Amino acid sequence: MLMVVCCRHKTEATLAPLEIVELGRSVFQENCSSCHSLTGESGARPGPSLATARKSRDATAIRESIIEPDRTVVPGYPPMPDSFQHLSERELDAVVYFVANEVKP
Numbered sequence: 001m002l003m004v005v006c007c008r009h010k011t012e013a014t015l016a017p018l019e020i021v022e023l024g025r026s027v028f029q030e031n032c033s034s035c036h037s038l039t040g041e042s043g044a045r046p047g048p049s050l051a052t053a054r055k056s057r058d059a060t061a062i063r064e065s066i067i068e069p070d071r072t073v074v075p076g077y078p079p080m081p082d083s084f085q086h087l088s089e090r091e092l093d094a095v096v097y098f099v100a101n102e103v104k105p
């Protein structure tokens with residue numbers, strides 16, 4: 001049984017883990033993958049690879065990067081755009097879960 005580590009109990013109750021992964025993957029592909037890779041290489045993308053973040057930062061910190069992008073900024077990069085208000089709480093939980101856990105892109 002896969003435990004949901006990052007999401008609030010509300011989401012745990014309403015989404016099975018596999019659904020969280022699938023939703024997180026599609027939210028990531030639509031909103032994040034143009035700027036971030038999940039592997040070690042950022043390639044030509046404007047944002048840092050999230051491979052480091054998923055190892056060194058917990059789900060709360062990853063969530064904060066999305067909803068309050070100005071609060072902490074990775075040195076050497078422009079601040080992440082603050083343009084994710086359209087994501088629902090459920091989509092946010094799912095994408096944080098997807099980034100925070102070792103899920104293949």
Ligand code: HEC
Nearest residue numbers: 031032035046047048053062065072073074077078079080
């Ligand atoms: C337009 C490009 C762009 C998009 C789209 C974008 N980001 Fe970012 N992101 C950045 C940049 C640039 C940084 C580095 C500066 C900073 O920390 O704000 C960053 C930083 C981050 C960090 C912190 C990384 C670290 O090592 O601490 C996380 C986590 C993150 N983004 C997650 C996401 C997620 C999840 C999405 C989709 C919901 C997303 N980003 C969409 C450009 C983007």
